[in-house]
Amino acid sequence: LLFNLSRIMKIYRMGNVLEEKPFRLVLHPMNYPPFSFFRNIFISRKHYAESPMEEIIEHEKAHVRQLHSLDILLAELLIIFQWFNPLAWVYKKTVAENHEFLADEAVLHRGYGSESYQLRILAQLFGIRSMPATHNFNQSIIQKRLKMMEKQKSSSINKFKLLLVIPAALTLFYVFACSSTESDIVAQDIP
Numbered sequence: 632l633l634f635n636l637s638r639i640m641k642i643y644r645m646g647n648v649l650e651e652k653p654f655r656l657v658l659h660p661m662n663y664p665p666f667s668f669f670r671n672i673f674i675s676r677k678h679y680a681e682s683p684m685e686e687i688i689e690h691e692k693a694h695v696r697q698l699h700s701l702d703i704l705l706a707e708l709l710i711i712f713q714w715f716n717p718l719a720w721v722y723k724k725t726v727a728e729n730h731e732f733l734a735d736e737a738v739l740h741r742g743y744g745s746e747s748y749q750l751r752i753l754a755q756l757f758g759i760r761s762m763p764a765t766h767n768f769n770q771s772i773i774q775k776r777l778k779m780m781e782k783q784k785s786s787s788i789n790k791f792k793l794l795l796v797i798p799a800a801l802t803l804f805y806v807f808a809c810s811s812t813e814s815d816i817v818a819q820d821i822p
Contacts, residue, residue, distance in 0.1 A: 632707050639668050646673065654695055656688070667691040669700045686738055686748050693737035699730040732779050745780050752776065 646659035657673045665674045665687045672691040674684060694700070706723040713719035739745055752773060 632711060639673075642673060643671065647676075654692060665691055667694040667700065670695050682754070686743050686751050689738045689741055689743065690734045693734035694730060696737075697730070697733060699734070702726055702730065728775065731776055735776055735780055739780060749777050749780060 642659045642661055642663070643657055645661070646657040649656040649658065653670060655671045657671050658676045658679055659673055660676055662675060662677070663673065665672065665678070665684070667673070672688060672695065674687070678684070703726070706726050709719050710723055735748075738748055
C-alpha cells in the first residue's frame with residue numbers, strides 16, 4: 632500500500648496539474664489508464680491529446696464525488712490486517728466492482744450515450760498498464776460493466792413485490808421455529 636501511494640505521489644509530481652474546482656486534473660507522462668485518487672484525476676498526456684476524454688473524465692469525477700478512494704483505502708487496510716481471510720479479498724474486489732458500476736451509472740445519467748461510452752471503455756482497454764490502490768478506468772470487469780449499462784431498471788412494482796417476500800419469510804420462520812408438537816411438550820416434562 633505504501634509503495635503504491637508513493638507511486639501515485641511520484642506521478643502527481645511528474646504531471647501538470649490543472650485546477651478544475653473541486654477537482655484537479657493531472658496530466659502525466661506515464662502509460663497508465665485514467666484513474667482517480669481523492670480529488671485528483673490522473674490522465675496520461677498522450678491519451679489526453681489523442682482523443683476526447685469527456686466521458687472518461689466524467690467517470691473519474693463520479694469516483695471523486697462519491698468518495699470511492701476512501702472506500703478503496705479502507706479495503707486495502709482491511710487486506711493488511713486480514714490478509715489471511717479470503718472474505719477480505721472478496722470484499723475488496725466487490726467494492727471496486729460496485730464503484731465501477733456506480734461511476735458508469737453517473738456517466739450515463741449525465742447524458743452521455745451508452746454506445747459511445749462503451750466504445751470508449753473498450754478503446755481504453757488495450758495496451759495500458761494498471762495502477763493499484765486507485766480507481767482505474769480500465770478494469771478486468773469490462774464485460775460486466777457493459778452488461779450493467781444495458782440493464783433496465785426494476786420497476787416500482789417489482790421492488791414492492793420484493794418487499795413482500797420479507798414478511799412472508801419472517802412468518803414462515805416464526806411458524807416453523809416457534810411451533811411445538813405434543814411430543815416436544817411430553818419430552819420436556821420427563822425429568
